[in-house]
Amino acid sequence: MKPKIFLATDHAGFEMKEFMKKALLKEGYNVIDKGALEYDKEDDYPDFIISAAKEVSKDKISKGIIFGGSGQGEAISANKVKGVRAAVYNCNNLEIVKLSREHNDANILSIGARFMTNDHAFEAAKIWLSTYFTNDERHVRRISKITKAEK
Numbered sequence: 001m002k003p004k005i006f007l008a009t010d011h012a013g014f015e016m017k018e019f020m021k022k023a024l025l026k027e028g029y030n031v032i033d034k035g036a037l038e039y040d041k042e043d044d045y046p047d048f049i050i051s052a053a054k055e056v057s058k059d060k061i062s063k064g065i066i067f068g069g070s071g072q073g074e075a076i077s078a079n080k081v082k083g084v085r086a087a088v089y090n091c092n093n094l095e096i097v098k099l100s101r102e103h104n105d106a107n108i109l110s111i112g113a114r115f116m117t118n119d120h121a122f123e124a125a126k127i128w129l130s131t132y133f134t135n136d137e138r139h140v141r142r143i144s145k146i147t148k149a150e151k
Contacts, residue, residue: 004062005129008034008052009074010045013067013113016121020065023122029129049077056107057083064108065125071112078108082150085143089124090115097124101131103139 009017035048056064068074078086087100090112100106
């Protein structure tokens with residue numbers, strides 16, 4: 001069974017989120033859209049991102065994919081939620097998304113929609129969703145230190 005994938009965005013990533021939702025559903029993923037549910041150029045990303053991050057933090061196997069103009073503010077918002085490790089992807093080096101899973105066990109991927117096409121974002125998401133945490137001792141140790149800082 002594939003994990004739940006929580007999606008969230010503001011206006012800047014709305015079109016990409018809609019594309020990603022359809023593409024992931026076609027691949028058989030259980031997709032839950034936390035908004036924005038319609039385009040509103042005046043909306044604020046924390047309203048949607050934090051809601052998705054809270055859902056991811058409750059379920060250890062679920063994942064989140066969030067969208068914004070750069071992905072930076074969205075990742076900052078998501079990372080305020082205990083248990084979330086959001087990684088930003090807004091470039092063309094797909095190795096970044098692999099490393100965010102292998103080394104950091106990132107549970108949210110924050111995509112900078114202004115820096116890539118929908119197809120590239122979907123390719124990155126597929127790689128990210130199919131990459132697993134290595135469980136290497138050094139990475140476990142580092143994540144443990146991050147988790148302790150959340151308390």
